[in-house]
Amino acid sequence: MKTGTILLLFFYFLLLMMAGIACRAPQKTKMATVIEQLMEGNHRFASMHQSHPHDTKQRRVEISEAQHPFAAIICCSDSRVPPELVFDQGLGDLFVVRTAGNLMSGLEIGSIEYAVEHLGVKEVIIMGHKECGALKAFAEGGTVSGHIKDIVDSIKSEQEIRQLPANDKNLLNDCIRANVLHGIHQLKLQSTLLASRINNNELQVLGACYDMRSGVVELIQE
Ligand SMILES: [Zn+2]
Numbered sequence: 001m002k003t004g005t006i007l008l009l010f011f012y013f014l015l016l017m018m019a020g021i022a023c024r025a026p027q028k029t030k031m032a033t034v035i036e037q038l039m040e041g042n043h044r045f046a047s048m049h050q051s052h053p054h055d056t057k058q059r060r061v062e063i064s065e066a067q068h069p070f071a072a073i074i075c076c077s078d079s080r081v082p083p084e085l086v087f088d089q090g091l092g093d094l095f096v097v098r099t100a101g102n103l104m105s106g107l108e109i110g111s112i113e114y115a116v117e118h119l120g121v122k123e124v125i126i127m128g129h130k131e132c133g134a135l136k137a138f139a140e141g142g143t144v145s146g147h148i149k150d151i152v153d154s155i156k157s158e159q160e161i162r163q164l165p166a167n168d169k170n171l172l173n174d175c176i177r178a179n180v181l182h183g184i185h186q187l188k189l190q191s192t193l194l195a196s197r198i199n200n201n202e203l204q205v206l207g208a209c210y211d212m213r214s215g216v217v218e219l220i221q222e
Pocket of ligand 1: 076077078100101102129131132133134135
């Protein structure tokens with residue numbers, strides 16, 4: 001092959017790559033903006049400088065026809081971790097799924113699929129929290145009854161939890177982290193719709209942990 005042809009092919013390949021990057025860039029920027037918006041809100045909350053956005057009668061009327069939340073949050077039902085307050089957001093801003101220990105089954109994953117497919121959500125955060133009672137019930141052992149046992153059994157069955165060392169000195173915090181990672185893996189493995197959006201860079205799923213004392217949310221890296 002002649003040098004000229006090789007150079008031409010190289011430039012053609014370069015152009016294709018640049019076009020690909022250009023197409024993906026706006027999505028990435030939008031996702032980064034969503035995270036920034038949430039983290040800025042959390043900073044306002046943690047420093048007690050909340051702006052309480054979208055908390056007016058006018059907003060209530062505006063969104064009565066349709067909702068356009070900018071992020072979906074899966075978090076614990078614990079009364080001390082309401083995401084709208086923790087991220088200083090208002091009416092119609094967040095699509096929220098809450099269960100004890102932020103555990104998910106088909107119903108919860110279906111809710112997230114709805115938020116992504118029908119409401120256009122591009123950012124999903126699975127947020128655990130320090131001192132989580134559900135994870136504590138598992139980590140400390142003991143007897144639980146009724147359907148509370150279902151919660152503990154579900155945590156016990158998580159691969160990410162089972163991989164923790166038996167003599168873990170930081171068991172509760174490690175369980176909280178492993179449980180969030182499990183949630184991320186679950187969304188990717190159990191939902192074809194979400195997995196496809198993630199692979200196409202149209203959706204980002206992140207983990208986070210909320211500290212009730214400081215009020216700070218920290219992102220969890222895999
Ligand atoms: Zn909890």
